[in-house]
Amino acid sequence: MVASLDVGHPFRQASNLALNEVVARRKAAGEPLVHLGFGESLLPVPPVVRDWLADGAGRTAYGPVAGDSAVRTAVAGYWERRQLPTDPEQVVVAPGSKPLLMALMAVVDGDVLLPRPSWVTYAPQARLFGRPVHHVPIPAGHGGTPAPDALRETVRAVRRHGGRPRLLILTSPDNPTGTLAPPEAIRQLCAVAADEDLLIVSDEIYRDLVHSPDLPFLSPAEVAGDRTVVTTGLSKTLGLGGWRIGAARFPDGPLGAQLRTDVLAVASEVWSTLAGPMQVVATRVFEEPPVITTHVRAAAVLHGAVTRAVHQIVTTAGADCRAPAGGFYLYPDFAPVRHRLRERGVTDADSLQRHLLDELGVAVLGGHHFGDSPTALRFRIATSLLHGGDDAQRDLALRSPAPERVPHIAAALAHLTHAFGTLTTGEGNATR
């Protein structure tokens, strides 16, 4: 597969945040919308986490840029329990994983290789630093990682054209496809990275939201530990997006030490450090007492149940869609019913996104925002906002053994059944 060079204008508001604002305005005006356009988990946090935040309120000093030794030790322990022995000196905490990813784009000199499709932010971040971006197609079975042969071909083609491919970003479980890369795919990609001297960033922010604990997860850092940076955070697993807690694990050895030093230089000039109270929260959460592990597992099970219910709806409506395995996303492809969509004036990802919002009351984010072909009939669904409109509803969803039958979720699923049925059959199949 031949590389494609992306040279879009960098200074635009992130498409997911922009859509979120449009939806908020239309909902406030009373429009009945089902919001599948924003990947935010708002599940209520266990009350003890609020106590930890209060305990940290007195932490007013800046402190070390990388985070204090208590939080780095706790984060190192988190990775140790996941087959990644980690010295606290390899860890950096930050206000979210986004700034850490951005700092990596800033300091790694070379072109960026991304799966096609991939999370909306990677490519714009790369462009902020003038890094050429090359999208590599994902395989049929899962997303978040390029197909290994296509990656090798792209790297070589880019080099032939004078480019300098250097940074490979992998996401598992993935946003936007909601899938998990099988261990064999990770091993093959690590082999390509070693042959072609690529650095890997493994974005594992959804790792603890794998729907079934039986699914095998392999981090590239277990295979190519000398060239892999792992990032994570608490925005998704604990629904703490607004608290902005992220962490990175740098490779052991001289390359990792240099990268970490460079990232800390960026951090020191941009965000200084993770806010003191958040370091206290992060320390306690990454130590993983049972109150946290139980909550996170319940959240993963809820995400799995709701995402599988929506998967059933889109596939029944005629879409191809990889089965979800982790996190809260789906990436349906409506190509099999392209002719039906054409009858409704829908011919590409943009018109599909608009039609769903304006005619059918469903907010999604078109595949073109993820680096995918604008002519494909693909979009990303985020299911996390189906859990409810307030804490009481979300708590009910979290405690239910059959969340898809909880009334407010069932009502949203009925809306989706009708909307996608209308889209592809012209009738709506809510009653079938």
Ligand SMILES: Cc1ncc(COP(=O)(O)O)c(C=O)c1O
């Ligand atoms: C794949 C992926 N990585 C990173 C992030 C950013 O998370 P944070 O809140 O840690 O900056 C997100 C959030 O949507 C994401 O989906």
